[in-house]
Amino acid sequence: MxxxxxxxxxxxxxxxxxxxxxxxxxxxxxxxxxxxxxxxxxxxxQKVIIDYSTMIDWRKVDGHEGVTAMIDVKVTPKRGVGFDEIAERIYRFQEVESVYLMSGVYDLSVVIRGRSMSDIARFVSEKLSTLDSVVSTTTHFILKRYKHDGKVFETGDDDKRIVVSP
The missing domain is CATH 1.10.10 (Arc Repressor Mutant, subunit A)
Incomplete structure (x- = not known):
């Protein structure tokens, strides 16, 4: 357009x-x-503007930290629909925040949020890996966010200069 x-x-x-x-x-x-x-x-x-969103640093809210994982997924594409059908099945899960078609070793990159690592493991073993087209997965847990969507989470404005006195 x-x-x-x-x-x-x-x-x-x-x-x-x-x-x-x-x-x-x-x-x-x-x-x-x-x-x-x-x-x-x-x-x-015209769906050029899809949504308006808020970015929250959940680490600063007690009891709401949660766990975010990035999962690399290798799939077998289906004739006529390619990766679209399996991507749609994956993004319909409530835990899924994002799904991207990627170049490289893995086909899809899936970002999910859960309350714990066990929630993520359960999602991968019971929901994601059981889908027909999924060949393999690799899960990466996000330990700390420094910058997301162009926004820095912690500025670290502390003065790191060494104090020099006579």
Whole structure:
């Protein structure tokens, strides 16, 4: 789909800050509030804008840390549908946050969240690996997030300079 310069500019503004209010977006894009609202509505209707999301550092919320895992999945694609059918079956599971078709040794990369490592293990052994097209999996547990979707989780603003005194 070919977008106008203003439509692209509004997408870039929303990509940087999806909480920006309509007046701010209009001013930044150099359009009226009504034009900005119409452009956003059009982009939502055409599914260019899929959703507005919040990024939360769950490590800072007691009792809600959870576990995130990235699972590399090797699959046998089906004739006529390729990887799409198995990817759809995987992304329909409630635990699954993301599914990506990848190049390299593995075909799909699946990101899931669970309350514990046992939840992740149960998902892999009971749900994911039992699917017909799944040949093998490799699970990687995320130990710490430093940066996600362009956002740094901890800035580490502490002054690390050595104090020098006479």
């Amino acid at each position: 070919k977008l106008t310069e203003k439509e692209t500019e509004i997408l870039e503004i929303l990509d940087e800050n999806s909480r920006a209010d309509l007046n701010t977006i209009a001013k930044m894009a150099g359009v009226t509030t009504e034009e900005a609202e119409a452009i956003i509505q059009k982009l939502e209707d």
